[in-house]
Amino acid sequence: xxxxxxxxxxxxxxxxxxxxxxxxxxxxxxxxxxxxxxxxxxxxxxxxxxxxxxxxxxxxxxxxxxxxxxxxxxxxxxxxxxxxxxxxxxxxxxxxxxxxxxxxxxxxxxxxxxxxxxxxxxxxxxxxxxxxxxxxxxxxxxxxxxxxxxxxxxxxxxxxxxxxxxxxxxxxxxxxxxxxxxxxxxxxxxxxxxxxxxxxxxxxxxxxxxxxxxxxxxxxxxxxxxxxxxxxxxxxxxxxxxxxxxxxxxxxxxxxxxxxxxxxxxxxxxxxxxxxxxxxxxxxxxxxxxxxxxxxxxxxxxxxxxxxxxxxxxxxxxxxxxxxxxxxxxxxxxxxxxxxxxxxxxxxxxxxxxxxxxxxxxxxxxxxxxxxxxxxxxxxxxxxx
Ligand SMILES: Cc1cc2nc3c(=O)[nH]c(=O)nc-3n(C[C@H](O)[C@H](O)[C@H](O)COP(=O)(O)OP(=O)(O)OC[C@H]3O[C@@H](n4cnc5c(N)ncnc54)[C@H](O)[C@@H]3O)c2cc1C
Numbered sequence: 001x002x003x004x005x006x007x008x009x010x011x012x013x014x015x016x017x018x019x020x021x022x023x024x025x026x027x028x029x030x031x032x033x034x035x036x037x038x039x040x041x042x043x044x045x046x047x048x049x050x051x052x053x054x055x056x057x058x059x060x061x062x063x064x065x066x067x068x069x070x071x072x073x074x075x076x077x078x079x080x081x082x083x084x085x086x087x088x089x090x091x092x093x094x095x096x097x098x099x100x101x102x103x104x105x106x107x108x109x110x111x112x113x114x115x116x117x118x119x120x121x122x123x124x125x126x127x128x129x130x131x132x133x134x135x136x137x138x139x140x141x142x143x144x145x146x147x148x149x150x151x152x153x154x155x156x157x158x159x160x161x162x163x164x165x166x167x168x169x170x171x172x173x174x175x176x177x178x179x180x181x182x183x184x185x186x187x188x189x190x191x192x193x194x195x196x197x198x199x200x201x202x203x204x205x206x207x208x209x210x211x212x213x214x215x216x217x218x219x220x221x222x223x224x225x226x227x228x229x230x231x232x233x234x235x236x237x238x239x240x241x242x243x244x245x246x247x248x249x250x251x252x253x254x255x256x257x258x259x260x261x262x263x264x265x266x267x268x269x270x271x272x273x274x275x276x277x278x279x280x281x282x283x284x285x286x287x288x289x290x291x292x293x294x295x296x297x298x299x300x301x302x303x304x305x306x307x308x309x310x311x312x313x314x315x316x317x318x319x320x321x322x323x324x325x326x327x328x329x330x331x332x333x334x335x336x337x338x339x340x341x342x343x344x345x346x347x348x349x350x351x352x353x354x355x356x357x358x359x360x361x362x363x364x365x366x367x368x369x370x371x372x373x374x375x376x377x378x379x380x381x382x383x384x385x
Contacts, residue, residue, distance in 0.1 A: 013149035015127055016144025020049035023139055023148040024293055025131045027052035029281035030264025031154035032117040033115060037289025039122030042296045048124040049148065055128055057083060057114030061246035062278060063178055063206045063213040064113070064214065065189060067359055068106040070279045075120060078112035081209040086188040092196065101217070102352045103359055107208035108218075130220040134260070149259040150292050150302060154285070157247045160267045162257035162357045169221035170249050172268070174201070174275055177225040177245030178215025180240040185212055192232065193338060199223055200331040203232040213258045214238055217275050219250060219327055221353045229266075238266020248277055250327060252320050255284075256312035263288045267313065271361065272324040273322050283362035287312050 027050045038046050050056075071077045072196060079164070079220060084105040088098045116128070129141035138147045139161070153161040166173065169239045186207035193202050201218040214236060216228040225245065233240045253268040254259070263269065269284050270277030291305040298310070332337065345354060 008341070012128075012142045012143055015129060015141060015146050018049065018144075018146040019047075019214070019294055020125070020148045021047040022150040022152065023146060023152055024050045024152040025052075025139065026152075026154035026156060026264070026266070027054075027118075027126060028154070028156070028264070029278045030266065030269070030285045032056070032114060032121065032123065033282045033285025034152050034154060034261075034263055034289045034292070035124045036074075036117055037286045038293055038296075039120060039124060041290050044293045045295050046293070048121070049146060050121070050124055050126045051129045051131060051139070051146075052126070053128065053130045056118050056126060057086035057111035060110035061244050062110070063107070063204065063215060064110050064208070064278070065206045066103045066276075066278045067215075067364070068104045069359075069364040070282060070367070071106050071108065073364035074117065074282055076108070076113050076116040079108040081109050081115055081211070082107045082207055084187065084189045084207065084281040086203045088188050089342050090190065090194070090196050091193045091335055091342065092223070093335050093337045093362065094342060096337075097342045097346050099244075099346060099355075100348065101353045101355050103232065103355065107206050107213070109208075133154060134161045134258075150221070150295060150305075152261045152288060152292075153257065153260050153266045153280075154264050155266055156264045157249050159253070159257070159262065161260045161262075166249075166253075171221065172249060172251035173221045173247045173369045174217050174250045174270075175221055175223075175225055175245065175247050176217035176218050176275060177213055177229045177243060178204075178213050179229060179233050179238070179240045180242035180244070181233070181240075182210060182213055182215065183207075183212040183238045184210055185236070185238070193342075195233060195331070195335070198228040201225075201228075204226065205232075205236060212236075212238055215245075219272075248275060250275070251324060252313065252317055255310040259306065260303065261288050261292070261306070261309055268373070269321075272320060273327040274323070274331070276360075279364075281360045283311065283366055286367055316361065323361075 046159040090096045129143040133140045164184040190205040198216045200220045206213040216225045248270045250272040264281035269280040291309045294300045295305045
């Protein structure tokens with residue numbers, strides 16, 4: 001893929017009447033993970049059409065940090081900007097506690113990561129188009145109607161392929177905003193837990209080799225994040241430039257909607273508490289891609305794929321609930337208790353245990369190549385993850 005601006009003017013030819021085997025709406029983390037997995041598991045034979053309102057990699061709305069093992073798992077190590085071996089937590093009266101993690105974070109470059117993912121998507125086609133709705137197997141876009149028997153909603157929190165549309169702030173959404181100053185500061189992923197900064201949420205600084213991503217998120221969608229982000233940037237002495245922000249879910253939704261597959265933020269796959277939604281978008285995107293590949297290979301029908309994908313999604317509900325409970329509990333703790341708790345779990349075996357559990361909820365081993373099952377198999381068998 002060459003990086004190009006979003007198609008405009010004469011480039012915006014009509015797509016009306018186009019058909020494909022699979023249409024993926026959204027070409028960010030979730031959508032590209034689905035298309036990549038289809039290229040791998042369906043043997044490159046599938047006709048996959050990927051749509052996004054922007055060109056691939058054009059618009060990031062994320063601090064773009066993921067557990068390092070996921071970089072290798074997705075074959076995108078070349079997009080890495082900086083590896084972050086530890087995390088620090090700063091509380092108002094507890095000072096700063098630093099954890100050495102059993103795995104590291106990596107801050108990456110969004111356009112480059114998208115380019116590397118797209119390069120693995122085989123013969124998939126991409127068009128810039130705004131999805132405006134859907135009727136059955138037909139997706140309505142600002143460039144005309146396109147159809148496919150298999151539809152994927154990977155368009156983020158809005159969920160474009162079905163009702164109910166999600167409407168902030170009256171929804172289970174968090175909101176986040178960050179600035180991207182040029183600044184070489186830091187070696188760790190730093191977190192601030194301070195009610196005076198942000199009532200229910202946290203602030204962060206993610207160094208990314210010459211750039212820093214400094215922001216705040218609020219679990220309460222009614223609370224604004226602009227002033228807290230500016231305040232944190234001021235405290236850190238960095239410029240408040242290059243803003244980017246978005247809403248993101250903090251509760252699982254349905255995995256499927258009217259026969260379409262929902263992946264990533266569209267299905268609520270962003271993990272509560274941390275607001276980490278990139279690796280989970282990869283993880284569930286891979287699972288979805290494998291189910292779709294099994295349909296295209298004739299190993300199962302669409303209804304079976306929908307059922308199996310939904311069951312896989314539901315298997316993760318207990319972990320999401322647990323994280324959601326912590327999301328409610330932590331901001332409610334009196335600051336001295338929070339500081340004590342952070343120190344108490346700072347013992348290395350406890351850090352290893354807690355962060356080991358956290359990584360296992362969407363483990364990079366899931367990305368390992370799925371065996372391409374024989375099309376002659378009558379039953380799809382256990383889930384490939
Ligand atoms: C400030 C901030 C910082 C964050 N930092 C991190 C982080 O460091 N690590 C982490 O793991 N998570 C982070 N998150 C969360 C993470 O960004 C999301 O969970 C993740 O982007 C979800 O990926 P996705 O592919 O499901 O959706 P998105 O990344 O939102 O992608 C949706 C895609 O669909 C397209 N689209 C939307 N509507 C339409 C339409 N109508 N027609 C066509 N295309 C459409 C969009 O253009 C976009 O490309 C952060 C979030 C915010 C707001």
